[in-house]
Each structure stands twice: as structure tokens, then as C-alpha cells.
Amino acid sequence: MKPARGASMRHNKKTMSDPLLAVSERFAWAFAAVAGEVVDPVVRPSDHADAQINGALGVAKKLGTNPRQVAEQVLVAVGDVSDMCSGLEIAGPGFINVTLSNQFLSTQLKSAMNDQCLGVRVAPIRLTAVVDYSAPNVAKEMHVGHLRSTVIGDSIVRLLEFVGHTVIRENHIGDWGTPFGMLIEHLIDIGQNTAAQELGVGDLDGFYREARNKFDADDAFKERARARVVLLQGGDPDTLHLWRTLVSESTRYFNQVYQLLDVLLTDADIVGESSYNDLLAPVVERLREAKLLEVSDGADVVFPAGFTNRDGDPLPLIIRKGDGGYNYATSDLACVIDRVERLGASLLIYVVGAPQAQHLSMVETVATQVGWLAPPVQMMHVAFGNVLGSDGKMLKSRVGDTVKLAALLEEAVERATAAIAQKNPDMSEHERSQVAHMIGIGAVKYSDLSTDRVRDYVFDWERMLSFDGNTAPYLQYAHARMCSIFRRAGIERTAVRSVMPTILDPRERALAIRVLQFDSAVWDALDRYSPHRLCTYLYELATDFTAFYEHCPVLKADTDEQRLSRLNLCDAAARVLECGLNLLGIRAPEQM
């Protein structure tokens, strides 16, 4: 499985919202005419103009001519582009610097803002995608590892849906396996009511630890636990009833966390490992029929090509353990079958930590060898790194335990509450608590989403809650200021949407161009399954807005026409910012 990159969903639709794409499209045929074949004009953002076209250099090399000469030929071939570009200039070794026409920006902006998706292209082919994420374990506390999977997965789900794909969310909770013997026996020992209470208040780790301690210390208990596993797997009704208590109390708790975290997951998305029980035996059978199954050290295994162990010998994927039990490879393969054959999915996304890369790659290889996975169906590992403390090591609590996710989120809201109380003491209690939730949770999610997911990142309260820099509060603040202008103006946002904006000032231009690039930003994030690309874009948008706001008076504009035009720009920026934050799963309050 290739590490997430390029679902290659390209499209063709009217004029691209992003001016750079529009320029690229317009110049493509001129380049083809000059080069004698189809070449990418290589249109890029530029420090020297609105955009620069770099394609001439490559073409000149191929043709054995002078790049500046090629550039000149391209300019002749492209003909009149004055509807799009107000300036074209050959610079340096053969770059073509492009100045976009103000009129063009104006009409593009109008048309993008008339679009429900704010100019973002819809997917050319609508896929059914299964996104596998979050996956906490029953009777175990959720921790920062689940935070990453949940938050990144949630954003990917929103992005996929936004461009028109059908998304099936799957929360593959750990609700099966040998630990349930001891957990159920412990449940019996302390009584169902006590247990439900303990789990209900979220002391999952306490419950688990007690069970574990007894298991390790008490041989009789250990024996009962083992016997209980057999009963559970055999479908004993009483045991199943106890098991369901554990599962339902745990999922009730997970839902509290999901609600606090403000993600889309619900009970309907839960597909526990147990739900694949009936599909495990067929996995073995089908592998056997395909003649891929071998017996090694008493276990049923498949040796996928290209994997070796530390001795250089072929590395097996264990399908059925020596004791006859199944393991996670079996259930992962059952998942592939289920998703492809029953759900008809063609995109299987796994938002799982980077350490699982080899395992998932082996599963993919086996699934491909046996024929369950074949183009156009593809598996995609959206891997992520660890959350580190300020010491550069895995984030731990002061006592040295793993950090409870629920506690971390509560602290985020508390810190945000304190910050708002200090900065906006006039806000009502009710409103403050709502806004504090949006800011605190937004800060945590954004700090998780805003750096390249494959890298580890350092968790830092002060930085993530800062109103400066690439943070959620900064973006939310920028949005609140945009909204504030309309309150002061006493004008409804929608009232300025029929206005055709006039783009003149350099800051108006910069802001307009940025707004129009939302399309590219969304697709860029989606192509790489990297929400941080969208974060970077939104930060630049907010920065451009700040510069605009600083230099271009809106309410005190020179003329009514300019005032309306600038209000229109504010509205556009606010809509894109809100929509972008929403795609990250972050709320944008109108006041804060």
C-alpha cells in the first residue's frame, strides 16, 4: 500500500476557480503548439508577479533553443488573453510573469461565491470510500493516539464528502479477544451495577487495571478468565449478556468524548471486531482454496512476497494461530472482503499510526494476491506520528501515565474559558461556555491537524491556544472580526452577495486571489490526505485578510460602491474561512 498520495481525481469544469489553474489551462495549448507535444506550462505562485509560468525552460531544453525565445513564441501562440491577464512579461532566464486582470479576478470571485462549494470542484468520479479511524478499545481509556486518528479521520471524511464522494465511516472498536475473559470475570466479581457505574463515569483504565492485576496475581481467577473466553467465543448467552454490558458502557463513554471533541462519529459507525466473527473462517477457507495458505510452526499463514524477518527468512502473515484462534490480520482481511464485496467500496482508507505500516502493507499484499483487492479498488494508509511532550518524548501525564483524552479535552476548554473571560469579560456566561468549547477544542484539533501528519508533533498548550501564529484561535479571531464588520455596518451578510466586487488595491488583489485558491487548497489536502495543507492555506487567507483589513478601510471607504465591494470581499473571506475550518471539524464563532 502506497503511503497516502494522490487518489488522482482530476476534473474538468468550466473555468477553474483558482486563477493559476485557469492560466495553466489557457496556456497549455500554446505550449503544445510551440513544443509540438503536450507539456505542462508549470504555473506557480510568484514573488515577482501574481503567478509565473516556468514551462519555457523545459521546452527550450527539449528543443535545443533559447528559453526566452520559447517564451516569446508562447506569448504569440496564446493570442489575446487580456480577459484574464493584464500583464505578461518575460523575465530572467525565461519565466513568464503574469499579472491577472482585475476584471477577471472580479468575475471569478463572483462566480465562485455563487457556487455552493465556494468554487471547489466536485470529484469527477464519485467513489464509495470507507474510512477506518478512531478505533478505541472497550474497557480501555482513550488517549492521545486515538485523538490523532479521530481528528485526522474526521477531517478526511468531511473533505471526501465535500467533493461529493460517498463516505462510510467505520469505527473499528476493539471489542473482542482474550482480554475479555478477565474483564467479564472482573465484572461478575464486582457486580454489574458497580461496574456500569465505574465505566459510566469514565474510569475505564481503573476497571481494566483491576482485572489485569487479578489476572496476574490470582491463578484461580486466571483459570476462570480462560474458561470465560471459551464461553464467550462459544456464544454462551449469559456471557454474551455480560460482554454487551461492557461494550455498551464503554461506547456510551466514547460517545461522550466524541461529542466533546465535536466529531461526526456516532453509534451507527461502530463496527467492532466482533462483528467480523462469522467472516473469519471464510477468510481461512478462501485463502486455502487459493492455495496461498501454508502451515508454519503450527499456525496457518500466508507468506506475502517481499517481506522478511530479522533472520532474512520469509515473514508470514499469521491467519490462524497455533491454538486455533484468529488474530488481527484475519479480521483485517475480513474487513477488506466486507468493504469491497458487501459495501462496494473502491477506496479503503486506514487512519492508523505509522507503526502499523508493515502490517497493513502485508494485508494489502495478501488481499491483492488472493484477488480481493484489484484496481480500481485501492487501499490507503493514512499514517501519523506520535504526540510528544515538551521533553520530546511520548506525551505522558505528570505521574507518568498515558494522558487521558477526556481529561486533556476538558483542560483545553478550561484554559479557553479563562482566556475568554480575561479578554472579553462582557460576554454572557452561556455564550462564553459555548465559545470556549469551540476555541479550546478547536485549538487541540488544529494543533493536531496543522503539521504534516507523518511527523511526530510537540504538544504545547500555550502555543496552540495563542491568538498569534498558525493556530485555531487566530483563524477563529480573524473570522470573528470579519463578522464584526457586518454587525457594525448593520448590514446582512447576504445583502452584499449580489455585488460585483471591484479589485484594485494590492491587498484586495492578494485577498481575492487567495479566496479563489480555496479550490486548489481543498484538493491539495485531499490528494495527499493531508489536512495540514488546508490549514496552511487558511492561515495565509487570514494573514491576507489582516493586511487587507489594515490597509483598506471598509466601513470608512471612499465611496458607497467601494464600501459594498469591500464588504463583499469580507463576506467571501469569511465564508471560505468558515467552510475551511468546518472541513477540519473546527467551529467558527461569530463573536469571541
Add this chain to the structure above:
RNA sequence: GCUCACGUAGCUCAGCGGAUAGAGCACUUCCCUCCGGAGGAAGGGGUCGCAGGUUCAAUUCCUGCCGUGGGCACCA
């Protein structure tokens, strides 16, 4: 040992084939106090881990090395 990631400014991070490598924080010096000062301008600070290679062009692609972290058969 094999293998997969990562190594960019004091710190935290962007950029990943194109013209002088960016941001925030921290630091220095100013400005304003104007539609939300939770401001603005300027400055210092980088041999983009090291060495080769491909290319008109490499922080960006390839190879090797060094450093850090992960994975390498019955726990998921």
C-alpha cells in the same frame, strides 16, 4: 542485521524541481493607539544532517553515510 519514516533559523513548524529558502514564538529598534491592539513597520539569526549523482535548474529527485524514532511470526 534488514526495513520504513523523519533530520530546514535559538524553539515550534511550513515549503518538496524553478529567479534572493518562509511563518509564528523568542530577541533588537521603531510606529500607531485607526472598522475588535488578541495591532503595524524594520532588523539580526540558516553551508535546508553530511557526501556524491541526475538536471539548463536540487532544500525539493536518486545513491551512500551519519543521527533519531518505528517495525521485523502467533497482543491487537
